Amino acid sequence: MTGRPIGRRSFLGFAGLALSGCAGAGAATGGATITTATYIPASYDDLYPGIQTFMDTLAAQSGGTMTCEMFDSGTLLGAEELLPGLLLGVADVMFQTSSYVSSSYPILGAMELPFGAEDFAKQRRAIDPDGPLFALMNAQLARQGVRLLGGMPCTFEYLWTVDRPILRPEDARGLRIRVAGEIEGETVKALGAAPVFMGSSEVFEALERGTIDGLMSYIGTVVSRDLQEIVRYATRAHFGAYTVDAYCRADWYDSRPPDQRAALDAAGRALYRDGTEVMAGVHERDYLPAVLAAGVRIVEPDDAELAAFRDAVAPVYGRWHDLLGDPAVAARALQSIENA
Numbered sequence: 001m002t003g004r005p006i007g008r009r010s011f012l013g014f015a016g017l018a019l020s021g022c023a024g025a026g027a028a029t030g031g032a033t034i035t036t037a038t039y040i041p042a043s044y045d046d047l048y049p050g051i052q053t054f055m056d057t058l059a060a061q062s063g064g065t066m067t068c069e070m071f072d073s074g075t076l077l078g079a080e081e082l083l084p085g086l087l088l089g090v091a092d093v094m095f096q097t098s099s100y101v102s103s104s105y106p107i108l109g110a111m112e113l114p115f116g117a118e119d120f121a122k123q124r125r126a127i128d129p130d131g132p133l134f135a136l137m138n139a140q141l142a143r144q145g146v147r148l149l150g151g152m153p154c155t156f157e158y159l160w161t162v163d164r165p166i167l168r169p170e171d172a173r174g175l176r177i178r179v180a181g182e183i184e185g186e187t188v189k190a191l192g193a194a195p196v197f198m199g200s201s202e203v204f205e206a207l208e209r210g211t212i213d214g215l216m217s218y219i220g221t222v223v224s225r226d227l228q229e230i231v232r233y234a235t236r237a238h239f240g241a242y243t244v245d246a247y248c249r250a251d252w253y254d255s256r257p258p259d260q261r262a263a264l265d266a267a268g269r270a271l272y273r274d275g276t277e278v279m280a281g282v283h284e285r286d287y288l289p290a291v292l293a294a295g296v297r298i299v300e301p302d303d304a305e306l307a308a309f310r311d312a313v314a315p316v317y318g319r320w321h322d323l324l325g326d327p328a329v330a331a332r333a334l335q336s337i338e339n340a
Helices: 008-020 022-027 048-061 082-087 106-111 120-126 132-142 182-190 200-209 219-224 250-255 258-293 303-313 315-324 327-339
Strands: 032-038 066-071 093-097 146-153 157-161 176-179 194-197 214-217 233-240 243-249 297-299
Touching: 032 082, 048 066, 048 146, 048 243, 048 258, 066 258, 082 093, 082 243, 106 132, 106 315, 106 327, 120 146, 120 327, 132 146, 132 327, 146 250, 146 258, 176 182, 182 194, 182 214, 182 233, 182 303, 182 315, 200 214, 200 219, 214 219, 219 258, 233 303, 243 250, 243 258, 250 258, 315 327
Parallel strands: 032 066, 032 093, 176 194, 176 214, 233 297
Antiparallel strands: 093 243, 146 243, 157 214, 157 233
């Protein structure tokens, strides 16, 4: 996970919240409100409808025995606190971008690798909850006590810059580029730039002050944080991707009765299916026109330039293999994406 380690005060605060919430969590077996948390604000109108769909589907499919009390916008747990808060029982379900947790759970990095799929349609098929990659991910996550319920694959991450476009790897050299996760950071380093890790809420001010020269991001962060007011260029290529997922603890999931586990699975499928559909539509219908209307120039590398980018970021795959530490699992994950 990116960001600061949890200090003693934060840990004790989490522990107190976990203890105070134990009665409610246990009562959920017979039907109660479950605590859900995310750092994502409602202003992300590409992502939040999917989260709402998950909660609505869970309530409907469970016959009302599982209803969600949502703490969004980091009001209960910030982006860097969601995973430890989930593991401590502060939240029962969290919605988190994979880039924040893929260093803790490297199998998730399979979907974040640069140029990992030819197009978004394949990326979308690869993470189908009924597909082999999803099952492989959960088999790996179970070893660390977490379960993936479903997720939305975000449209590809571009390189957004203020002063000049990036058309060749050498154009990125020396730039300070904001990233949100380790695979993104490795990609930026492979291009010769310096990765700067920070939350999306900090990016506007960092761009405004010149603390960073640009960011690696999907279009949703740009529009939801009004970054199109500052960035002037976007290099359109598959530099990375991540997913916005619903997670719970594996033991919490296993302790639910069968009908509630089925409802959680159904909610995860709705997040993937319906949430992704809404997100992709918002990007095409609303966000891309907003970026263009703000005067951002979207540049598309030609075939030779794309080949140069692919060659430059090839070491990122080796770094991911090292993080995962299991060549056979890595091969299965990449083959699942290729076959999607």
